[in-house]
Amino acid sequence: MSTTSPQKRQHVKKICHFCKSGAKYVDYKDYPLMKSHLDYFGNIRKRFHTGTCLRHQKMLKTAIERARFMGMLAYRK
Ligand SMILES: [Zn+2]
Numbered sequence: 001m002s003t004t005s006p007q008k009r010q011h012v013k014k015i016c017h018f019c020k021s022g023a024k025y026v027d028y029k030d031y032p033l034m035k036s037h038l039d040y041f042g043n044i045r046k047r048f049h050t051g052t053c054l055r056h057q058k059m060l061k062t063a064i065e066r067a068r069f070m071g072m073l074a075y076r077k
Contacts, residue, residue: 014051018059026059028066034073037064042074
């Protein structure tokens with residue numbers, strides 16, 4: 001790696017998982033999907049990290065809250 005040409009990190013726009021799959025709503029019963037949007041401590045991962053759009057992030061929040069209420073996901077670790 002040469003020092004004369006510093007490598008710039010290219011910003012790659014993340015695509016919303018739900019938009020890509022054409023989901024009209026977020027299913028709270030989809031455990032692996034819910035789990036993938038939570039961090040180690042059980043908090044909902046930010047849009048910045050997952051690339052989820054605002055519309056689907058709001059739907060996801062509701063879905064995760066429902067899953068927590070049903071006892072499928074933990075409120076905190
Ligand atoms: Zn989306």
